[in-house]
Structure formats: structure tokens, C-alpha cells
Amino acid sequence: MATATPSLAHFKLPVIENEPMMAYAKGSAERAKLKEALDEMIAQGTQEVPVVINGEKIYTGNKAQQFNPSNHKSVVCDYHQADAALTEKAIQGAVAAQAQWEALPFNDRVAVFLKAADLLSQKYRYKVMAATMLGQGKNIWQAEIDAAAELCDFWRFNCKYAEEIYQQQPPKNAPGNWNRVEYRALEGFVLGISPFNFTAIGGNIPSAPALMGNVVLWKPSPSAVYSNYLVYEILVEAGLPAGVIQFVPGPAEEICSTAINHPKFASLHFTGSTKVFKKLWADVGKNMDKYVTYPRLVGETGGKNYHILHPDLDKAGVHHAALQTIRAAFEYQGQKCSACSRCYVPKSLYEDFKASITAEHAKITQGAVEEFQHFSGPVINKFAFDKIKSYVDHAQADSESEIIAGGKCDDSVGYFIQPTVIKSNNKFSKTMVEEIFGPVVTVFVYDDEKFEETCQLIGETTEYALTGALFAKSRESIVKGSNLLRQTAGNFYINDKCTGAVVGQQPFGGARGSGTNDKAGSWTLLVRFVSMRTIKENFVPISDYAYPSNLI
Template sequence: MAHILHTPSLAHFKLPAIDNEPMKSYAPGSVERQKLEQAIKDMRAAEAAEVPVVINGEKILSGATAQQHNPSEHKSVVCNYHEADASLIKKAIDGALEAKPRWEAMPFNDRAAIFLKAADLISTKYRYKLMAATMLGQGKNAWQAEIDAAAELCDFFRFGAKYAEEMYQQQPPKNAPGVWNRSEYRALEGFVFAVSPFNFTAIGGNLAGAPALMGNVVLWKPSPGAVYSNYIVYQILEEAGLPAGVIQFVPGPAEDICDVVLGHPEFASLHFTGSTHVFRKLWKQIGNNIENYKSYPRIVGETGGKNYHMLHPSLDADGVRQAALQTVRGAFEFQGQKCSACSRAYVPASLFPDFKKHIVAETNKIKQGPVQDFENFLGPVINKFAFDKIKGYIDYAATNDDCEIVAGGKYDDSEGYFIKPTVIVTKDKDTKTLKEEIFGPVVTIYVYEDADFEATCKLISDSTQYALTGALFARDREAIVAGSNLLRNTAGNFYINDKCTGAIVGQQPFGGARGSGTNDKAGSWSLLVRFVSARSVKENFVEIDGFEYPSNQI
């Protein structure tokens, strides 16, 4: 093994001031709109990108290829990507473990500098390319792409460095005479496996980036629906100075990759965002291999949701309208393809006529179409599988006597995977569109009697396995206090008089419990804690005269 060079740390450095990335508006005629439109035009005119497997900095064309399609125009290919097989995954693991000692030994300020530079590259040089790839590849409109691929990804990298700096500063408050106590936050032994979803480019960057920032090496398996944007993020990190082998970029068949990764004795952690079903399957697979691992793996996951808006009878007319507007945005932004999207609403009978009037009218105003046409609020769902699944729930409601579709209910996949934003009203509190995750532009309303507020809060808590996000709309402060307490365990992110989506790094750490994940709060220090293994160090400066205690003296 080559000699490991330990670079001396000659000073403690303070990071630059960290703040949220300023959002651009993309208003008509604005410079940023012109630049984004040009980036989209150039990307659509170019041939489909070719994305390699990247191991130890080497771009590998495996020959086993798959395609990522544009969901707005599903005949259009965004990229052709090469897939890793079992032998390449083994090579990636070996290479990552070889890179680990040098990376872990690199001073924190140098590791942080890579991610801070990557954030600046995203916010400037690559902003519009990364957004265009997110829009065309993942079906986001300009605003949603700005929130995700630009602002949130910058925030993850910058605030990650800030929280890591604060963590390293946490040291024992007491030292006995002649003793110096200190805490060391080591990277995990082995490697981290990051499995990222299609719906947020930023989540892909954070799933791989957060463990790497803390000195870990990572195998990053991107979603087939987000390969191109995720590869651009990888290239940005590379340009920012990330050493070869620290993050291995390995698209490919999920089961084949997982079998090799989870069977390896150096597997140290799973960092996952995706479906509850898949997460539980991987957890079981890890459990079945537990005797084979060097350490107990850290399992960190953010999974499904069945998120709610709860309206209290104390709302006035303006409050009802606001709740309806927030529900439209929370349910239908990015076609409901957010784990936090509002999927069910509970409305008191006295407010329902007004609420229904507003939500139907506003939903019917929504423009839908290809993402390159900026006036469209809604784009496509991600692929044929998602289209068919969501269509099935709409068809179920259309034929169920207890359900009424009051807006939307139509769909068309002739050119892109377009599903009209759909509002269902049900008389059955157990209807499956109120209980099962749909992950599409469908919201179901249940009308409850005004006197049954507390019982309906209990219904919200008991009717699904999920506990990710939720919102309470009320005017009366006592109702807000009561509802907040009754709904305490229904959501890891709880909103008062606001929609249940839109958590911002540095403002609302994100994550849920129950079937929604391990609630390790992406965008906070608590996530980073999961990717370090603390060592307590005690150094003694004073000799002792003997082994006996003072109490042993006669």
C-alpha cells in the first residue's frame, strides 16, 4: 500500500457566512429567463448525451446501455447511459476503499472547500444547464427546477459545510486537572451506498455529498429517471476538486447492484430516498447479512408520504380561500411528485361549499403542457409506470359510488405522460385514495362534521402508515394548539396556515417517521451525525505515584 501523506493542519479556519441561495424569478424578459430558454433550446437540439459509469475517475462505457426519456415528449431521448454490472460494482467498492484513507485524512477545510466551490459553480457557470437537464429529463417547470437543481442543491452543499463545522466544534466541556479531553468525528469504516430518486436533483447531490463531506467514500446509484442531471452534478463535483474514487457514479439495475453492495463486509451505510416498499426490502436484506458486516450499518432513509391539509371550523372566508390556494399548490406543484405533496384534505362541513368552489375554480385555471413552455404550471409525470398507476386511482374514483371527481379526471399519454390535476371528494373515510400513496396530481377531500375535529385528527393519524408532512389551517389559537398536539406524531414537518410542501435547507430540516423514513432531517446537523463514528480521546499530562486509591490509606 502506498504511503499515506498526512497534510498538516496549520490553523483552524472559519467558513464564509452561509445563507440560502437567492432565487431567480424567470419573469418574462428577464436575463435569467433568456439564458434558461437558450439552455433548453440547445439541449433539445443536441444529440442525446452519453453518460458513462465513473469509477476511480475513469469514464467507463460498459456497453450495457439504457435510455432516459423526456417525459414531456416520450419519444425524445435525454441521454443514453451505461450500466454497471457486478464486476464493475466490485471494482467501484475496491477503488472507493483505496481512496478512503487519503480522503478521510484530508483536512476538513479542504473537503469543505470542494463543496463550497461546487455550490458556486452550480449557482453560476452550470445553473442553466443543470436546470435544463432537470426540466427536460424529470418534467419540472422552470420554477420547480430553480428551487431544486439550483437553490436547494447549493444550500445542501453550503449548509452541510456549516453544520459539519459546528459539529466538529462540539467538544467536552470539562477537563480534570492535568487532562485534555476531546472528541473526534471519524468517517464510518467501509463505504456508503447512496440510492437517489428521480424527483429531486438536489436530493441526489445530497445523498452522495453529505456522507462524502464527512470523510466517507460513496457509491452513488442514480435513478433511471434522473441520470443526466445527476451526472452533471457529479461532473461539477469533479471540477470542484473532488478526488477520484471518493464518489463512484454507478447507474445500473437496482437489484444487481444492491446484491453486490449489501453483500460486502465493508458496507457501512445506506443513504436512501425512494419508496417505502423498496426501503423496507433493502433493510431486510441488510438484516439478513448482519453477521457479515464489519460494523452495524447506518440505515438512513426518507420514503413515502400521504400528506394532509386539515381545516378547522374557525377559519373565516379569507382563510378558506387561502387554504384552497395552498392545497392547489401543495397538491399539484411538480405534478404531485413530491414525497411531501398534499394528497388528502379534511374539510369541516360548514366550510366545504366555499372550499370546493375555490379549489375547483383554481384547479380549472391550471395550464399543463411541455416544460419548455413557461406558462405551463403542470408538466408530465415521470414515466409510463407512474402514468398507469395514477390513471388507475382516477379510474377507481370514477367508478366508485362514494367518490365524485369534481375537477380533472382526464389523462393523455399520446405524446407525453400528462395527467390533469384531479380533485376527488369522497364520503368514505377509508377510500383507498385517502390511504394509499399515489405520487401524482390527485388530491382527495373528506368532509367531516364540525363537532368532530378531534376525532378527525385521530382519523388522520390512524388511517395511513405514513408520517411525513401535514398542515393545519385555523384562525383560533386554541384550535391551533389543540390540533398541533393531536397531530404531533402524524408528520415530521408540520405547517400552520401554510401548504405541506416546500421545506428549505437551513429553515425547515426535512424528514418524517413511521413508514415515511428514519427522520434524520436532511438539511440539518442531525443527518451528518449518522455518517460519523465518534471517538473520545483523553490525554493525560500528570504522572501518578501508585495504583492505590486515597481511600485505601490507613
């Protein structure tokens, strides 16, 4: 009896396009459906989320809570936590499931993720968005571009990129030989650690390696457990076999140390803080003699992202830069690794820039995510609130800093920090140098004749190199600035904000202290989770071991 499904054809994937984004205008059908989903989720109250290992839902009784940051008395979910023993069980189950999963024909693996994208796009769009809004503090638009559009795009475009990778084969064959390449899954399991701020990243962290035949332990962020669990359930409904992705919420140190100490640890797929990634990297380094293979470490971490205005901008260009800075700094309360956190403005343009950004800032409203009109919502939790507030407090007390807009903080009901604009006279002030991860942007005014020097300053101010944007009018200025800033950002924008990378359009990632720059939303990420095997098959027997050059 055959032990594997025969591959009887090469299949061509459907045409892949970006998921259309809905506008949610007042009175629209999609707005009404989202409100219905939100109302239903609120009425249902606290959800219960299990650990899931080998398809079994495990209720450990060791529970933690995910709160609604708009109303921190409201519990979104109680989630059961895995411990070291359950993590070990998850590893064993995943490793056992790998052979059968990897052996599935490519078209069958792809079908799982294409179906998941369609389920999310249609059947579960509003439910996952509602969970993202209530659990992670996103307004409608931020939830739409993340939990709906971007996650659909990750699942679909990853399939297309995988198809292209598998098509890369040796172009030459000697007479009587056939050369080919297999793209094997890694030998062992992948540890996937996802952040709170993007449901789409939560879905992509385990899905990208799984698509390539790997098995994954997925540890979601404590502040995004519920939306991530819904994503996991969508994958299961789409046909993902048990054990391929193990859903293991719980204490990071216990889960990660158990996984990283295991001989079958093959890769880390991580999005989170630079400090944590460096710690995990060091821990892996200490364990190198334990592993079956050299682990692949893939990480997207922090940023201290910038906008810089060139002196050649006209008044309209300055206003455009101010608007883009508001979006880049304050959308989703600055809780994007790509968010603009520092802005360099030439002295001749500062008054116009200040007038624009303060006037537009005055229009920003802030409130609970269920109140659809607000541009700004809460930060994620008490720890984030206290940390961000400390920077605002510092600016208020610092003689070299001036708060020119915002600065109010209130955690009585939810974790609300008003979008804040600081002007600093010190190019290395605390708020110019340190990652804040909140709705705070600091402006430094430079002398017009020091544009080149300021570009150099951008690269020397922090360890990061994630995103950055140049606003300039002439092509000469654009080329000059782009070249000077080449190593300061993995995603560089010209006359556009430094946030908002779209899968299939702007592959995302940074270098230096911002990560390994493996570019989520591109084929370069997927190749990190395969190990190539080159095969040479000979069809013609040789008649002698000696070569003509050996003959006398």
C-alpha cells in the same frame, strides 16, 4: 518526510445564506439564458453517460435510456450500466480512497463543496436546470427551487453544520488531562440511492456522507441520470478526488445486492419508496454477521400527506387553504414525497372550499416544460402514468367517490395526467389511504363537531408521517390541533402548504412509515455518517496504583 498535511490554523467558514432564487419573469435575463440552455440541449440530442469508477469513465455497452416525459419519443440520454463486477470494482476503489480523503484537513474537504455550490449557482445553473426540466418534467420554478437553489443550499449549509459538529467537544478536563473527540468517517463505504424527483436530493445523497470523510457508491434513479451526472461532474470540477464518489447507474437489484453483501458496507443513504427501503433494511438484517461494523441506515421514504381545515376559518382563510392545497397537491404533478394527497374539510366550509378550489383549478394549464407558461407538466414515465390513472379510473367507477375537478389522462405524446380533485364519502377509500405520488388529492368532509376525532383519524388512516398542514384562525385552535397531530408529521405547517421545506429553515424528514427522520438540511443527518472516538490524554505520571481509599 511528513505523511499528512499540517493543520496550521482553525478556519472560519464564510457566512452561509440561502441561494437567492430568480423569478424568470417574461423578458428577464435569466429567462433568456435558461431558454438558450434548453434550446442548446435539445439541439444536441441524446447525451451519453458513462459509469465513473476511480475517475475513469467506463462505457460498458450495456445501455439503457432516460426519456423526456413531456415527449416520450425523445431520449434525453443513453446511459451505460454497471453490473456486479463493476460494482465490486467501485467498492474496492472507494475503500482504497477513503484514508487519504478522510485525512484531508476539514477546510480542504469543505472547499470542494463550497466551490461546487458556486459553480452550480453561476457557471452551470441553467444547464443543470435544463437537464432537470427535460429529463424529469419540471417547469421553470420547480427546477429553480430544486436543481439550483436547494442543491446550492445543501452543499453550503452542510459545510456549516459540519463545522458546528466538529466544534462539539467535552466541556470538562480533570487536572493534568485533556479530553477531546474525533468525528471519524464510518469504517467502510456508503451506498447512496437517490430518487428521480429532486436533483438536489440526488446531489445530497452522496455529498452529505462524503463531506464527513466517507466514500460513497452513488446509484442514481434511471429517470434522473443525466442531471445527476452533471452534478457529479460539477463535484469533480470542484476538486473531488477520484474514488470518493463512484457514479454507478444501472440495475438496482444487482448493484444494491452486491453492495449490501459486502463486508465493508457501512451505511445506506436512501430516498425512495417505503417498500424498497423496508426490503433493503431486511436484506441488511440478514447479513449482519458479514459486516465489519453495524451499518447506519438512513432513509426518507413515502408519504400520504394531509391538509386539515379547522371550522373556525373565515371565508378568506378557506380561500387561502384552497390555494395552498392546489400548490401542495399539484406542483410538480404531485411527485413530491411531501405532496398533499388528502384534505379534511369541515361540512360548514366545504361549499366555499369547493368553489375556490374548482375555480382556481380551472385556470391551471398543462403542457411540455419548454412552454414556460404551464403550471402543470407530465408525470415521470409510463409506469407512473398507468399507476396514477388507475386511481383516477377507480374514483370514476366508485359510488362513494366523485371527481369534482380534472380527471383527464393522455399519454399519446407525453405522460400527462390532469390535476384531479376527488371528493370521497368514505374516510378509508382507496385514494384516501394509498400513496399515489401523482396530481391527485382527495377531499373528505367531516362534521364540524368532530375535529378532534378527525385529527385522530389522520394518524390512523395510513402508515406514514411525513408532512401535514393545519389551517385555523384562533391561537387556541392552532395549539389544540398541533398537539393532537404531533405524531402525524415530521414536518408540520400552520396556515401554509405541506410542501416546500427550505434548507436552513425547515429540516426535512418524517417518521413511522415515512423514514428514519434524520432531517436532510440539518446537522442531525450528518452525525449519522460519523463514528466518534473519545481521546483522553494524560500529562502527569502517577506515582502509585492505589487510591487513598485503599490505604489503612
